[in-house]
Structures are given as structure tokens and as C-alpha cells.
Amino acid sequence: MSKKDVDDYLTEGMYGTRLPKDNERKQFLGTLRERIVLVLTKGQVMSNKGLEALEQAMKDNPKSKLIINGHVSYRFQKEEKALANKYNIEHSTITNEEQSDTDIGAVLTYDYAIDKEQIFIQEEPNQEELKHDASPPILSKIKNWFK
Template sequence: MTKKSVDDYLTEGIHGVRLPKEGERIRFLGTLRERIVIALTIGQVMSDSGLKKLEAAMKEHPKARLIMNGHVSYRFLKEEKALAAKYNIPYTTVTDEENKTDIGAVLTYDYAIDKEEIFIKEEEPIEEQQEETESTILDKIKKWFR
């Protein structure tokens, strides 16, 4: 081990002890990627597009806990909190004024589970796909009558 300099002691006194993988902790609301069951972006939390997968993950992992981003308005987090209460999962809201992240909520453990895929893939709603095909058919019919 190396000896600490005066600067090291001052930095620890001002900012606290440096944690390993600090960038990961900032992005994932204070936890590490290897501990996460599922992560939702802020957009997914605000649009409630990940609620079904979050609920399925909560059913499958009843001992996990939910961490939510405090920068997201309360009205958008209401559904996630209701799910956590329904499945008796403890939840916390974390607000980090110094650092910004694109993560809105994570379901996590206190130990590593090393899950390969933690993000929900964005899917285009079926209704929008159907509307696009209908509009192209209508456009073709309109062209016939011009």
C-alpha cells in the first residue's frame, strides 16, 4: 500500500472516501450494474412503458429493492411505487444534485447477480405500425382518384 499524502486526506475529508466503480454508481442510482435485475430509463418511467416487465421482475425477485431517480416528478413514479407496495418490495428515491443520469428506476439486490440483459428494449407500439400501413393504403387509393 502507498502512503497517503496530505492532499489525499483533505480530498477524503471534503468528498468522502472514494468508492470503486464510482461512474457505475452514479449512473445506476448508487448501486452497481452487477446487482441490477432490471433498469428503466427516465423515458420508460415517464411513459410507463416498462411497467409490465418491472412487475414481472418484481414477482420473480421478491427480495430485491427498488431505487428511483428523485429528479423524476412524483406523478410519474406513482405506478412504480404502487407496484412496489403491491409486492412488498422496499423502495427508495435517490436525488443526486451533483450528477445526472438517464436511469429512472432500478430493481436491485445488495449482492451481485450478474444478469446479462438489464435494459428493456424499446418496442414500437403495434397500433402505430397498423396506422402506418393503413395510411399508406389510403394514400395509394387517393392517388388513383387524382
């Protein structure tokens, strides 16, 4: 390991000690992926999709904690906070400018690694999307006009 020079000390003094996997911490609201039980995107938090999965995860992991992105409006955070209170799960809101560019809305996590494979909720398409996908392509419609 190389010796620190003056620039390293100045940078550390101004910005703090560099943490390993800093980009991962910015994406997942200050925690590491290996510690996460469940992740909700901002869209899932704002539309209350994933509340059932979050509730089940809280039941299964009573010693976890919930981290909520502070860049999501408070009115959208109420349901998640109410669930955390219901199951006595510690929760906090992170409002950090470094986390403003992430799409993550809430994270249920531990302070240690659990290495869970699937942390994102798989959303089922709604009926409108299914109808849209089932419609024939535009070229097929045009061909039918000329038959």
C-alpha cells in the same frame, strides 16, 4: 500501494472515501450494474412503459429493492411505488445532484451481485414508427414522378 499524503486526507475528509466504480454508481443511482435485475429509463418511467416487465421482475425477485430517480416528477413515480408496495418490495428515491445527469429512472436491484446479462427493457416500435420505416425513401418517390 503508495502512502497517503495530506491532499488525499483532505479530499477524503471533504468528499468521503472514494468508492470503486464510482462512475457506474452515479449512472445506476448508487448501485453497481452487477447487482441489477431491471432498469427503466426516465422516459419509460414517465410514460409507464415497462410496468409489466417491472411487475414480473418484482414477482420473480421478492427480496430485491427499487431505487427511483428523484429527478423524475413524483406524479410519474406513483405507479412504480404502488407496484413495490403491492409486492412488499423496499423502495427509495434518490435525489442526488451527481445522479441528475443520468438517463436512468428506476432500478430494481439487490445488495449483492447477480450478474444478469440483460437488464434493460427492449422496447417494441409502435405502429407509427413501423409505418414511417416502411415508407420508401425520398429518392424513390422522386424517381417515380419521372416515370
